[in-house]
Each structure stands twice: as structure tokens, then as C-alpha cells.
Amino acid sequence: MNSTSAAPGSQASLREMNRLRVLDAVREHGALTQVEIAGVTGLSAATVSNLVKELDVAGAVRLRPSIRNGRRATQVSIASSLGLVAAAVFGDRDIRVAIGASADEVMSQKRMPLPANHAADEGMQRAARLVAELAEQAGHTAGDLRALVVGLPAPIDTVSGEVGSEGIMPGWRGVPVGRAMADSVRVPVRIDNTANLAALGEFKFGALQGVSTGVFLKVSYGVGAGLILGGELFRGSAGTAGEIGHVTIDEHGPVCRCGNRGCLDTYVGAGPVLSALRPSHGALTLRDVISRALDGDHGCRRVLEDAGRHLGIAVAGVVNLLNPEVVALGGQVARTGEIVLGPMRDAIERCAIPSAAATVEVRTGALAPEEADVLGALTLADQVREEADRAALVTG
Ligand SMILES: [Zn+2]
Structure with missing residues (x-):
């Protein structure tokens, strides 16, 4: 209201x-x-x-x-409703911006690298500049913008509007991004985490289309999930629903950056995957590991299969709780397809109750990781614009 x-x-x-x-x-x-x-x-x-x-x-x-x-x-x-909607989605090293008449009608988009450990102010200034640039390229001005959605790879507290402390972006911790961006672009701004936005993108355009209860898993450097419940994105009471990366897999396991022990993140994120391979394969990036696994490298396949098994154990709990129709795997690791999906399905079958395990379909997302969250952000921006229009009209 x-x-x-x-x-x-x-x-x-x-x-x-x-x-x-x-x-x-x-x-x-x-x-x-x-x-x-x-x-x-x-x-x-x-x-x-x-x-x-x-x-x-x-x-x-x-x-x-x-x-x-x-x-x-x-x-x-x-x-x-005239005017533009915009999306600005941050990774830990880049920012992707898109504008369109709506999520169905993207006019122009651009990706820019960001220095590691950049300050939040710098990131937000770049985002605002890029939005204005893209609007002009599309024959409009920044004044035609009606709503902006900012995506961050971190939990967002929807009560305080601040970036949570467990993000992979230390320079953004505690920053009220929504308010700061709204001051800069002067239109309604909503922030959300990129797993939620990618879930929304897959729900509108991809693997979760038409699904009433679905789970989207984003597995890249860390693990996150976006939940579709009753045909809508579910954020929980303070916006942090879907933090599957910090579900406990082994309470005696390694200490996680959140302070807990044996979180899924300590088995599946890029950190554990890369360090398991360091003695045998040297320093690799996550992208290297995925490419080598697809080329048949046994060690790289093995660590990704192990990651799939651990994912399946955590997802089995979600399957028991929510009884979803579809679990869609997205993020960089989705490129590995059956290497991760196979062990994940086996673990779900082993750990979830048989009726729930039998009805859930586990598949890869239909959209590329770098388009799922941007399309989801534009979808949310459409909603923000509509809400603002309604609010203005009924009180106008
Ligand atoms: Zn944790």
C-alpha cells in the first residue's frame, strides 16, 4: 500500500x-x-x-x-504504459544492464567488468550511467525510465533494504542499495538477489514456465535457490528464503564463512571444488573445471559428481518440504548437464520420500545464466512499474 x-x-x-x-x-x-x-x-x-x-x-x-x-x-x-524498465545485475566482477519497453521487449543490453572488491558507490554509479547510456542508444532519455531492478549475488533484507552480511561482495555489506539507487535514478527501485531473479526469469520464459511449485538452483561460485510457490516467487518474511547454500550437510564439517559448520556451500561452491583439484591439477578457475569435465577429465568430473551428490542431499529436504513439480539447475555449473544432474537425482531418490522423489522433474534451466537473472529483473521491473502506476492513479 x-x-x-x-x-x-x-x-x-x-x-x-x-x-x-x-x-x-x-x-x-x-x-x-x-x-x-x-x-x-x-x-x-x-x-x-x-x-x-x-x-x-x-x-x-x-x-x-x-x-x-x-x-x-x-x-x-x-x-x-509508456516508458522504459531497466535491470542492473551485479556479479562479483561485472555488471550487466538491460533496458526495454518490458521484459518481453528488450531494447538494448551491455556488460561491463568491475574491479574485484570495488566499493558499492562505484558499482552503483556505473550502473546508473549505463542505464542512461542504454536509454539514449534506444532513442530515449533517462527521463523515460519508469522502474529499475537491481540484482546482487547476496541475501537482501527486504525489511531494512540492506545487503546481508553473507554476500560474496564485501564492499556492499550493510549498504541500503535500493534507497541510494532511487536517489540517483529518481524512479522506483527494487533490489533482489540474483538467484531469486533467475528463478523469476526461468518462471516467465524458461524451465519453470507454467509451474506452480518449482525450485531454481543457482550454482556458480556459491549456491543459492529461488522458490516459486503457488505460481509466485516466494521471498519469506525478510527476503532470505532460498538460502540453500547454508543448509547443514554435516555438522562436523568444515567451518563456513557464515560461522556454521558443514554448510552445503562448503561442499559445492567454487572454493571446495577448486581446492580439491589443486594438488593434482594446479590452479584452475571454475570455468576450466567445467570445460575439462565436459572433455572427460576424470578428476574434474569426480569433484563435480560429488558436488551433485551433496546438492541432491540438500535438495531432497526441499523436495520433502515443498513437493515441487520441477527442480531446475542454473548458474555456470548447469553447463555440466548430466555430470551433476545424474548424482543429484540419485541422491534425491535416496534421501527424499518416494512419492515426492517420483514426481519431481530435475532438469537444467532453459536460459543462459547471464540472461536468466536479467530477464527476471526486467519481469520484476514490469511489476514495479505497474504497482507505481496503480498507486498514482487511485490517489491521483
Ligand atoms: Zn554457511
Whole structure:
């Protein structure tokens, strides 16, 4: 709810509700005449006429003359929401920015490297500059921007709006990114973690399309999950739902950066994978390990299979709790396909209750890791724009 809404039960709040009823009717049925709106909403013709006048003044609807049943009538439709939505998604070493008319209509995107351990201010300034640049490239200005979603590879506290302490980006800890970015770009800004955004991208465009209960796993340098419950992204009470990387696999295991012992992250993240291979293979990057495993290197395959097994043990708990239709593997490690998926499925079968294990489909995500989170961010930006439009119209 926005702070300027009228008190419940008052004349003004009744009016707001009626405006929404008219807007919802037109949104649902397409263009309607005022008589038809009255029929759909149950409001009187005089009330509809007044509400449509107000909505027209506020720019929410478009009026066009037409003929219905041989009589002249005015057709009411939703004014197409103009302007741009933008996404700025941070990795620990880069930033990817995209703008579009909507998530379905991406106009332009760009990736830029960021220095390791950069300060949050520097990252945010670059993001704002890139958004403005891309808007201009697309023949618009930064003034046409209507909503921005910022993605970070860290837990976001939705209550305080700050970046949580367990992120892989030490320079961002405790920074109120949403407020700072909103001051800079002067449009509504939402922040979310990249696992949630990638889950949303796969839900709108990829492997979780049409799924009511689904789990997206992002496995790259660390492990995160995004949960789709009842056809919507589930964030939990303070925004940190899906932190599967800190599920305990072995309470006597190695100490995790979160302070706990034996978290999934200490078995599956890039750190443990790379250090297991260092004595035999020297210093490799995660990308090297994945490529070599795909080329048949036994050691690289083995550590990734082990990672898949550990993932499966943690996911089995999620499968028992949520009974999902689909578990989709994304992030860099998804490139390994069956090398990780096979042992993961075996572990789920072994550790989850048989009926839940039998019905869950475990597959790779359908989108590339670098597009899933950006498309999810634009999808969320569409929602933010719509909410802002509604809030402005009902109180306008
Ligand atoms: Zn941990």
C-alpha cells in the first residue's frame, strides 16, 4: 500500500476502490463502453461516467468514439504504459544492464567488468550511467525510465533494504542499495538477489514456465535457490528464503564463512571444488573445471559428481518440504548437464520420500545464466512499474 492512500471505509477510499474496479474490468475484458463497464462492475451508469472522466484526466485510460448496437458510444481502454524498465545485475566482477519497453521487449543490453572488491558507490554509479547510456542508444532519455531492478549475488533484507552480511561482495555489506539507487535514478527501485531473479526469469520464459511449485538452483561460485510457490516467487518474511547454500550437510564439517559448520556451500561452491583439484591439477578457475569435465577429465568430473551428490542431499529436504513439480539447475555449473544432474537425482531418490522423489522433474534451466537473472529483473521491473502506476492513479 502506498502512504497517501485514503483511510479504509472513507468516501475517498470507496472512490479509490471503484476506480480500481473500472480499471480491472477494462484490463480483463479489453476495450469496453461505459454501459458495458457498468454491467461488469455493477456500478451505476452515472458513477461509471464520473470515474471514467477522472481516469481519463489522470491518463490511465484512452477514450475512443465507436458504434455499439447502432448507437454512438465511447470505448474505454487502458492507456498503454509508456516508458522504459531497466535491470542492473551485479556479479562479483561485472555488471550487466538491460533496458526495454518490458521484459518481453528488450531494447538494448551491455556488460561491463568491475574491479574485484570495488566499493558499492562505484558499482552503483556505473550502473546508473549505463542505464542512461542504454536509454539514449534506444532513442530515449533517462527521463523515460519508469522502474529499475537491481540484482546482487547476496541475501537482501527486504525489511531494512540492506545487503546481508553473507554476500560474496564485501564492499556492499550493510549498504541500503535500493534507497541510494532511487536517489540517483529518481524512479522506483527494487533490489533482489540474483538467484531469486533467475528463478523469476526461468518462471516467465524458461524451465519453470507454467509451474506452480518449482525450485531454481543457482550454482556458480556459491549456491543459492529461488522458490516459486503457488505460481509466485516466494521471498519469506525478510527476503532470505532460498538460502540453500547454508543448509547443514554435516555438522562436523568444515567451518563456513557464515560461522556454521558443514554448510552445503562448503561442499559445492567454487572454493571446495577448486581446492580439491589443486594438488593434482594446479590452479584452475571454475570455468576450466567445467570445460575439462565436459572433455572427460576424470578428476574434474569426480569433484563435480560429488558436488551433485551433496546438492541432491540438500535438495531432497526441499523436495520433502515443498513437493515441487520441477527442480531446475542454473548458474555456470548447469553447463555440466548430466555430470551433476545424474548424482543429484540419485541422491534425491535416496534421501527424499518416494512419492515426492517420483514426481519431481530435475532438469537444467532453459536460459543462459547471464540472461536468466536479467530477464527476471526486467519481469520484476514490469511489476514495479505497474504497482507505481496503480498507486498514482487511485490517489491521483
Ligand atoms: Zn554457511
